[in-house]
Amino acid sequence: xxxxKVYLVDLEAVDTRYTGQWQxxxxxxxxxxxxxxxxxxxxxxxxxxxxxxxxxxxxxxNIYKAVQVEQMxxxxxxxxxxxxxxxxxxxxxxxxxxxxxxxxELLKTPIKIHALWHAGSYDPADFLGRLIGNAPWVRHxxxxxxxxxxxxxxxxxxHINMFFENLLNDETLDNPWKDEDFQNLLExxxxxxxxxxxxxLKDVINKDCTSSNPWDLPLSKRDLILFPHRIAPxxxxxxxxxxxxxxxxxxxxxxxxxxxxxKEYHQLLNQSKIVFSxxxxxxxxxxxxxxxxxxxxxxxxxRLSYTEMYSxxxxxxxxxxxxxNSYVANRDKLIAHIKDTMTKFNExxxxxxxxxxxxxxxxxxxxxxxxxxxxxx
Numbered sequence: 001x002x003x004x005k006v007y008l009v010d011l012e013a014v015d016t017r018y019t020g021q022w023q024x025x026x027x028x029x030x031x032x033x034x035x036x037x038x039x040x041x042x043x044x045x046x047x048x049x050x051x052x053x054x055x056x057x058x059x060x061x062n063i064y065k066a067v068q069v070e071q072m073x074x075x076x077x078x079x080x081x082x083x084x085x086x087x088x089x090x091x092x093x094x095x096x097x098x099x100x101x102x103x104x105e106l107l108k109t110p111i112k113i114h115a116l117w118h119a120g121s122y123d124p125a126d127f128l129g130r131l132i133g134n135a136p137w138v139r140h141x142x143x144x145x146x147x148x149x150x151x152x153x154x155x156x157x158x159h160i161n162m163f164f165e166n167l168l169n170d171e172t173l174d175n176p177w178k179d180e181d182f183q184n185l186l187e188x189x190x191x192x193x194x195x196x197x198x199x200x201l202k203d204v205i206n207k208d209c210t211s212s213n214p215w216d217l218p219l220s221k222r223d224l225i226l227f228p229h230r231i232a233p234x235x236x237x238x239x240x241x242x243x244x245x246x247x248x249x250x251x252x253x254x255x256x257x258x259x260x261x262x263k264e265y266h267q268l269l270n271q272s273k274i275v276f277s278x279x280x281x282x283x284x285x286x287x288x289x290x291x292x293x294x295x296x297x298x299x300x301x302x303r304l305s306y307t308e309m310y311s312x313x314x315x316x317x318x319x320x321x322x323x324x325n326s327y328v329a330n331r332d333k334l335i336a337h338i339k340d341t342m343t344k345f346n347e348x349x350x351x352x353x354x355x356x357x358x359x360x361x362x363x364x365x366x367x368x369x370x371x372x373x374x375x376x377x
Contacts, residue, residue: 005036006086006375007075009096012042012064014056015262018198018286022090025200026368033372042067069096076103081111086375089115092145092152093128101148114151114375116196117159118283122167125234125281142167151374153194155365156305159283160191189374196284197368202293202358208266209294221295223342224272227254228265228287229279236278239327243276246335250342270294273345274338278321282306289366292358297341297350309361313353 008027013020023041030037042064047057075081087100092115104111119126121138132138146152146168154160164185169177185191209219225244229235237254244252255265269275275291277300284305288298300306303318316337320330327334344350 002082003036004082004084004086005038006030006088007072008037008039009068009072009087009089009094010039010041011090012046012056012061018201019090021200021204022197026088026090026197029197029199029368029372030375033376035372035375040068040071065094065096068094069099072096072100073103076107076109081109083110084112086112086114088375089113089149091115092117092149093120093142094145095141097145097148112151113149114153114371115145115149116153116155116371117163119281120163120167122163123281123283124166127232130233139167151189151192153192153371155194155196155284157193157308158305160193162283164191192370192374194370194374195363195365195367196286197371198286198366199362199368201286201290201366202362205266205270205290205293208263209270219267219270221273222251222271223249224251224253224268225274225276225338226269226272226291227252227276228269228290229256229277231256234279234281236280236321236324236327238324239278239321240276242327242331243335243338246331247338250338266290266294269296272296274299274341276338277301277306278327279304284365285309286366289358289361292354292361295351295354297345297354298357299338299341309365311353311357313350314357 008030010023010026011019013023023039027037027039046063047060072087089097094115097113097115100111100113103109119128120142121128121132121134122142123129124133128138154163164177164182169182227237227240229237231237231254240252240254244250253268255268258264258268260268269287269290272291272294274297275288277285277288277298279285279301282304285298285300288300288306288310291298298310298314300310300315301318301321302315306315316334317330319326320334321327341350
C-alpha cells in the first residue's frame with residue numbers, strides 16, 4: 001500500500017485577496033514537508049467579481065465547488081483513493097465535504113478530512129449571519145460540515161469560542177454542552193487553533209515594495225492613514241470617513257475606493273503610518289498584520305480576535321466604535337488617540353513594539369506549523 005496522500009481542495013483565486021497566493025504556497029509548503037499532494041481545483045472561467053460586501057462571488061464559488069465535487073467522485077470511482085488518505089479543504093464552508101463523507105462511508109474507504117473555518121452564519125456580523133441569520137437550514141448545514149470534518153482548524157481562540165457558543169451550544173439544544181464536552185473537542189483535536197498558512201506574506205510584501213530599477217528611490221513613510229478592509233456594514237467605513245473630516249492634516253485613504261492591485265496595495269501600505277480598524281466582525285485580520293510587516297501601526301478596537309492578538313499599544317477601548325452613536329460620543333477621545341499615536345510614531349517610540357508584534361503574530365497566527373504537524377501525525 002502506498003503512503004497516504006493529501007488531496008488539497010483549494011479556494012478559487014480572487015486577485016485582491018490571499019486566495020491566489022494560497023494556490024501556489026500551500027502545495028509548495030506541503031511538498032517541503034515531504035507530503036505527497038494532489039490539488040483539486042475548479043475551473044478558471046467562473047464569474048470572479050466579488051458580490052458587493054463579500055469576499056467571493058456567490059454564484060461563481062458554487063460553480064467552482066461543484067467541479068471539485070465531480071473530481072472527488074471520479075477519484076473514488078477510479079479507485080485512486082486509498083484508506084487513510086487526507087483531504088484538506090482550505091474553506092470549511094464547502095458542500096463537497098458532505099459528498100466526500102458520503103463516498104468514504106458507503107465505499108468503506110476511511111479518510112481524514114481537514115478544513116479551515118473562515119466564517120459562517122454563527123457570526124452575526126458576517127455576511128452569512130447578516131443575510132441568512134439563524135435559519136435552520138444554514139445552522140444544520142454548518143453543524144454537518146463540522147461533524148463530517150475530522151480536524152476543524154480556526155485561526156484564533158476568539159473564533160473557536162464564538163463557533164462553540166453560537167453554533168454547537170446554541171439555545172435550541174435539548175441537552176446543552178458542558179465545559180468538559182468542549183475540552184474533549186480540543187483534546188481529541190476535533191477543534192484546533194492553528195495559524196493560517198501565510199508564512200510567505202512578508203516576503204511578498206517586500207518584493208512588491210522593492211523596485212528592480214536601482215535608480216528608483218525607496219518608498220518612504222508619510223502621514224497616511226489607511227482603511228484596508230472591504231466596504232461592508234460590519235467594517236464601519238463611515239467612522240473612518242468622518243475622522244478624515246476632523247483631521248485634514250493627515251492623508252486618509254479607503255483602499256477599496258482606489259481599486260488597487262495587490263502590488264499597488266502593498267506599496268501604499270508601505271507608505272502608511274497607521275492602519276485603522278473599527279470592525280465589528282473579525283476572526284483574524286490579515287491587513288492589520290500586514291501593517292506590522294511594513295513597520296506601520298495597526299490601530300484596532302479591543303474586541304473580537306484583536307483582543308488576543310495585539311498588545312495594549314495597538315488597541316483602543318471597544319466602546320469608542322461599538323456603533324455610530326458610541327463613536328460620536330467618544331470621537332474626541334479617538335481623535336486625540338490618533339494624534340498621539342502619530343506623534344509617537346514620528347518620534348520613533350513605537351519601533352520596538354511594532355517589531356515585537358510582527359514576530360509574535362507571525363509565529364502564532366500566520367504560520368501553518370500546527371496544521372502541518374497534525375497532518376504528519
